[in-house]
Amino acid sequence: MRHFTQRAQALALNTLKQATLAGVLLASAGFALAQGTDTPVGTWQTIDDHTGQPKALVQITEDSNGALSGKVIKGLSPNDNPQRRCTECTDARKDQLILGMTIINDMKKSDGGWDGGNILDPENGKVYKCKMHVEDNGQKLVVRGYIGISLLGRSQTWNRVQ
Structure with missing residues (x-):
């Protein structure tokens, strides 16, 4: 026993x-x-402001200094031309392919999100200051582009792609 x-x-x-x-x-x-x-690092589905339909996939990465950048990795619109270029851009991206283009630069961690960088709207070629933060357990990314102060801008909510 x-x-x-x-x-x-x-x-x-x-x-x-x-x-x-x-x-x-x-x-x-x-x-x-x-x-x-709790980080924007990953792949995000953007939404077209006019149609409300998925527009593109943007991949956000972090560099060795902790700064975030994001580039367009795929167009999602049924009539999207993969050879489309940023004809309205006024910087070094002028006439470059939008597919593969870096549209978010130099975002740094700040209180409640990321700030201090900029975002390009390839539709009109304008570069805006940018702020972003994650919501909904990291499944949504609120991206705000603005001129001058954050009150003078617009926000988009992007969806995380698994």
């Missing part, structure tokens, strides 16, 4: 260790997932 009790205790201890390890792994995975959703 004593041998049976020792074996049962060893089995219970082993089961407890496995459950504890599984709990630690699940907590770590949950932490990593939560941490990944």
Whole structure:
């Protein structure tokens, strides 16, 4: 009987260790997932202001200094021409392909979001100051382009692509 009790205790201890390890792994995975959703880094579906339909995919990345940038990686409009160029741009992006173009530059972490960078609207070639923050557990990105002060601008809500 004593041998049976020792074996049962060893089995219970082993089961407890496995459950504890599984709990630690699940907590770590949950932490990593939560941490990944509080940042704009990832791929986002933009929405056309006029039609309300998906317009493009923008991939946001972080450089070694912590600054974010975003580039157009795919057009989603059914009549989107992949050879379309930014004819209205007035900087170095003039007449460059919109597909593959960096439209968000130099965004830095600030209180409640990211700020200090700029965003290009390839439709009109204008460059605006930019602010952004994530919402809805990291599934939405509110991007605000503005001139001068943030009150003079407009916001778009982009959807995270999994």
